[in-house]
Amino acid sequence: MNYALASLAIPFTVALLTLLLQRRSEANPIVPAITVLATAVSLVFAGLALETQAVSGAVSHLNVGGWDSPLAIRLRLTPLKALLLGFVALIHLLTGLYAWRAKPKIARDYWPLSALLHTSLAALILSADIFNLYVTLELLSLSAVALVCLSGPKAYTPALYYLLLSLGASLCYLMGVAVIYGQYGVLDMTVLAGIMEADHSTRFALLLMTAGLMLKGALWPLHLWLPEAHTYAPTPVSALLSGLVVKGPLFILWQLWNNLAPEALAREMGPLFAAGGVVALVSGGWSAFRAPFIKTLVAYSTVAQLGYALMGLGLLLFLQERIYAVALWLFVLAHGLAKVSMFLAAGEMQTLLGSKRVTAMRGATQTIPITMSAFAIAGISLIGMPPTGGFLAKWSLLEPLFTQANHWPWASGVLLGTFVSAAYVFRAIALGFYQAPMSREPRHFDRVSQWLALLPALLVGLMAFAGQDLIAWMAGVTQT
Amino acid sequence: MNWTNALPVVAVFSSLLPGLLIFALREQQQGLRTGLNLLGVTVKLIVVGVMLWGVSQGLDFRVEAPFLPGGALILHGDALSLQFVSLSAVLWMATTIYAIGYLRGTPLQSRFFGYFSICVSATVGVALAGNLITFLLFYELLTLATYPLVVHRGTREALDAGRSYLAYTVAGGTLLLMGIAVLHALSGSPQFVPGGYLASVPARHGPALTVAFALLITGLGVKAALIPLHGWLPKAMVAPTPVSALLHAVAVVKAGAFGIVRVIYDVYGAETLEQLDLTAPLIAVAAFTVIFASLRALQQRHLKRRLAYSTVSQLSYIVLGAALLGPIAAVGGLVHLIHQGIMKITLFFCAGAFEKTLGVHRISEMDGIGRRMPLTMSAFTVGALGMTGIPPTAGFISKWFLAAGGLEVGQPWVVWLFVVSGLLNAAYFLPLVYRGWFSIPTAEWPEDHQPESGWETRRMLLLPTLFTALLTLLMGLLAGSALGPLGWSQLIVAREFPL
Amino acid sequence: MSPELLYLVVGATIWAVGLGGLLLVHHMLRRVIAVNLMGSGVFLVLVALAARSSPPDPVLQALVVTGLVVAISATAFAVRLASARAQHSSGTPEVERPGGDES
Incomplete structure (x- = not known):
């Protein structure tokens, strides 16, 4: 637990520290260094937490400030939570390294805000009661919206939409919390798990919370805000939003339905989630296929890929078999890494090719092969x-x-998903193989940032070679 | 890990590593690129030679690594895999030399040779795959690595061909994945067993086995170009000729045909297939493909496209040989795996040499080409006669065994099928031979690049062509010797197919 | 009807009105207000739930206080963002005039 707490506290300290450090000066050069370093340390602590937790298989609790159950801020650590902590830190590290290196320079406020985002995600993961989850959700949205705003006035409109919908969604969630507390008088999830009943008010509360979470997690059909926000955000921010931020609400949704909800309700809800997932795969994939801009393509592909996660969740609830939980979290990990690479590559392409359009990728295999490999x-x-x-x-x-x-x-859903994803991915890759227009040389050529974009892709690209161990290990991790 | 375990891995990596290194080379580093290629070729040939010797002595080359639950990554060199591995290793050598000559002076050679080597690794992986999961891994890698070669020229036409190639092969790969997942859910993905590992699956799973068979054969049939899944192949002829030669005449399509052979004999087994009565539709499709593709070939005016349809037709010989479920037919199918590869690559090499030297693409432009390029035209003649099945070429041996195999399993119509097919082959190949030797050139050649050396074409184009033409003749003449492909095919059938 | 129930119903209604406003109204400032209405509705529900027991449930009151803090900061941020957006699109530092719904 102490390791996990350290993993949470480090980004928080850094957020405050970096705010102080760059109060006056223009852009303090040590701020990025500190943030990246701290993220690395946080990753190490998350790894330690995972090691102790996964070895013992234990679940630990902590009441912050020593208060007792109803009033205290309760934190809970399970192996899966430790894994997610590590994942959040890893993605932050990868994007942080890129942002440090990126040209043109990213706005200096990126550093404290991304550290804050890291903090709120870590808090969201560790929270043990449904009201604290509301607070962390709000923190998450506020820092995410602020990050979107960093790309200047053109991002204000999508950012504002994102903020308002997000606030509305949080209040839907909070209403659900109120109904549950009104009925059971408990907020702690472990306690609630044992006592929830399959009656109407519980169902109503769960549906309210689900609607709010699906909106925040951009799960179909409540995804409409996502493509704009992710497209207009600065590149490292898009990577964070797609790779991590939408996964936060998904994690709560998973806890809600997998741990809290009575099995009868969960079985009822499963097919709906799974069907929504299939529709998300197809409609998101189709929009990605039609997208005019590189980043819009990548953003819609997030909508589509979340369909797989939703399908995994739905099948888990419907069929009550553990293996689907493994599939769900493997999707989250694989998609997170792939999406970081894809957004970073998309950002590199925008700078190097001087255009946002997908059609600008013509000949990219010849002009910017490393970036193109990352994307591919x-x-x-x-x-x-x-x-x-x-x-x-x-x-x-x-x-x-x-x-x-x-x-x-249900397998036909996977089949459709594969076809549609292949269509939009290869549409972009194919353009890269056109004969390059020889006159247009890249404006500047930074190998390091291209390799940083490639790194997550390589990680995810070879992930299946550890498949057997990974699946067995994930099956253990998702138990609790 | 002792040396017998290491060899299959070396066989795959001997082309994969040079391929990855070549990507990093600059365009101008021609010498280094050639050196890396030839190093890989040499290592692979040596390894394959040792493995051939080892398997004939009864050694087992096998390596296993964990991959998925119930489905490890297995590379296993048995007699059947070595049949395909040696074909691709020998032809890789010939094609690498040919490609160096063919691409001289064109851009993006590092990209080309990088992907080319990865393709060969994927082919060798497909051949050595010891279970379905491993097979899938390399099969998909082959799809991905071939795409950049199809679109290598970067023109709109090439990109269109690439799109259709991807549409067919990605869809096929997905169906294959589904089929493998169905079987995996039933029995895991154990190592291929002669006689099929599904024999032990209870009879009540019959419907699942039937669906899985349909999925697998459709998925593999895309690459094996069974009609109506062949649409990508003629279009893909827009690729540079070495790609058409090695990949579309040999590696990619053979990966499909080889996969079908594996599924029939080592996954399902003849017994299970007969019980479920699954081969009849496959035989029908293969027989239809043999005839229909030949008719389509007759209509083509473009040399490479005619060769492509001929490939479609000839591949179904292999499928038919396997699906007839008789030992003699199996020998015919397996030996044709080799023979068709050698003969077809000879023809493609010639087509590429005509194209590079004289700018000849169309059949109508071939009049009198034998006077200008006698050696190349001789090689073309050998290949064409082989395809037609005229003794003493290799093609005759294949057809003989296939037809005899048909009689053996009580399907005499197969003999007539091969008679008709032979006539059609003659109808679309012999006129080319006639034109080349006996017609009088009507006009100037579209282009004329006489090399300074005084040879009829670039030496690096000519030598591999003559080499494969010679092989075609030798395989026919020396078919009786135990070392040839025929002897090896009989060894496979004796060892692996307890029919 | 007991007073608690009345407050519950009123709170839920306000929340629903706010939700409707958020979804149906296009003007940004009005949407900010709609979100605030939703918040007030939920807080009213929470307080009404707290009043069911005597002494009133301290947990719920703590929740409301926390919620208020969150709501205030979120509203401040939203208003600032809306005005920055208006300033950028119209060139004047004013928020769009009410009544002039933008599409």
Whole structure:
């Protein structure tokens, strides 16, 4: 628990510190260094927390400030939470390194805000009661919106939409919390898990909370705000938003339905989630296929890929088999890494090619091969071809479906998803293979930042080679 | 890990590593690039030679690494895999030399040779794959690595061909994945077993096995270009000729045909297939493909496209040989895997040499080409006669065994199928031979690049062509010797197919 | 009808009105207000729930206080963002005039 707490406290301290450090001066050069370093330390602590937690398989609690149960801020650490802490820190580290290196220079406020985002995600992961989750959700949205604003006035409109919808969604969630507390008089999730009943007011509360979370997590059909916000944000911010921020509400949704909700309600809800996932895959994929701008394509692909996660959640609830939880979290990990790479590559392309349009990618395999490889490898993981992480996740979703004949129809959802993702990914990759217009030389050529964009893609690209261990380990991690 | 375990890995990496290194080379580093390529070729040939010797002595080359639950990554060199591995290793050598000659002076060679080597690694991986999961991994890698070669020229036409290639192969790969997942859910993905590992699956899973068979064969049929899944192949001929030669005549399409052979004999097994009665539709499709593709070939006016349809037709010989489920037919199918590869690559090499030297693309432009390029035209003649099945070429041996195999399993119509197919082959190949030797050139050649060396074409284009033409003749003449592909195919059938 | 129930119903109604406003109204400032209405509705519900027992449930009151803090900061941020956006699009530092709904 102490390690996890350190992993949470470090970015928080850094957020405050960096705010102080750059109060007056223009841009303090040590701020990025401090932030990146602290993120690395936070990652190490998350790793330690994961090691102790996964080895003991234990669940630990902490009441902040020593208060007692109802009034205290209660934190809870499980192996899965430790894993997610590490994942958040890792993605922050990767994007942080890129942002440090990126040209043109990112706004200096990126550093305290991203540290704040890191803090709120860590707090969201560790929170043990449904009201604290509301507070962390709000913190998450506020820092995310502020980060979107960093790209200047053109981002204000999407940022404002994002903020207002997000606030509305939080209040939907809070209303659900009020109904639950009104009925059971408890906020702590471990306690609630044992006593919730499948009655009307519980169902109503869960639906309110679900609607709010689906809006925040951009889960179909409540995803409409996402493409604009993710497109207009600065590149490292887009990577953070797609890779991490939408996963926060998804994690709460998972806890809500997998741990809290009575099984009868969960079984009822499962097919709806799964069907929503299939529609998300197809409609998001289609929009990505039609997208005129590189970043819009990547943003819609997030909508589509969240469909896989939603499908995993739905099938988990519906069929009550652990393997779908493994599939769900493998999707989250694989998608996070792939999406970071893809957004960073998209950002590099915008700078190097001087255009936001997908059609600007013509000849990119010749002019910017490393960036193009990052985009392509990440894309192949999104399609789910071996040996990528996307394949591993898809396999763990697909294979158990075939064990029973009446579950086979769900496999067609995966089939459709693959086709649609292949269509939008290869549309972009194919453009890269056109003969390059030789006159247009890249304006500047920073190998390091290109390799930084490639790094997450390589990680996810070879993920399946650890498949057997990873699936077995994830099965253990998602138990609690 | 002892040396027998290491060899399959070396066989895959001997082209993968040079490929990755070549990507990092600058365009001008021609010498280094050639050196890396030839180093990989040499290492692979040596490894394959040792493995061939080892398998004939009864050694087992096998390596396993964890991959998915119930499905490890297995590379296993058995007699059947070595049949395909040696084909791709030998032809890789010939094509690498040919490609260096063919691409001289064109841009983006590092990209080309990088992907080219990865393709060969994927092909060798497909051949050595010891279970379905490993097969899938390399099969998809092959799809991905071939795409950049199809679109290498970067023109709109090439990109269109690439799109259709991807549409077919990605869809096929997905169906294959589904089929593999169905089987995996039933029995995991154990190592391929002669006689099929699904024999032990209870009979009540019959419908699942049927669906999985349909999925697998459709998925593999895309690459094996079974009609109506062949649409990508003629279009892909827009790629540079070495790509058409090695990949579209040999590696990619053979990966599909080889996969079908594996599924039939080592996954399902003849017994299970007969019980479920699954091969009849496959035989029908293959027989239809043999005839229909030949008719389509007759209509083509473009040399490479005619060769492409001929490939479609000839591949179904292999599928048919496997699907007839008789030992003699199996020998015919397996030996044709080799023979078709050698003969077809000869023809493609010639087509590429005509194109590079004289700018000849169309059949109508071939009049009298034998006077200008006698050696190349001789090689073309050998290949064409082989395809037609005239003794003593390799093609005759294949057809003989396939037809005899049909009689053996009580399907005499197969003999007539090969008679008709032979006539059609003659109808679309012999006129080319006639034109080349006996017609009088009507006009100037579209282009004329006489090399300074005084040879009829670039030496690096000519030598590989003559080499493969010679192989075609030798395989026919020396078919009786135990060392040839025929002897090896009989070894496979004796060892692996307990029919 | 007991007073607690009345407050509950009123709170829920206010929340619903706020939600409707957020979804149906286009003017940004009005949407900010709509979100605030939703917040007030939830807080009213929470306070009404707290009043069911005597002494009133301290947990719920703590929640409301926390919620208010969150709501105030979020509103401040939203208003600042809306005005920055208006300033950028119209060139004047004013928030768009009420009544002039922008599409």
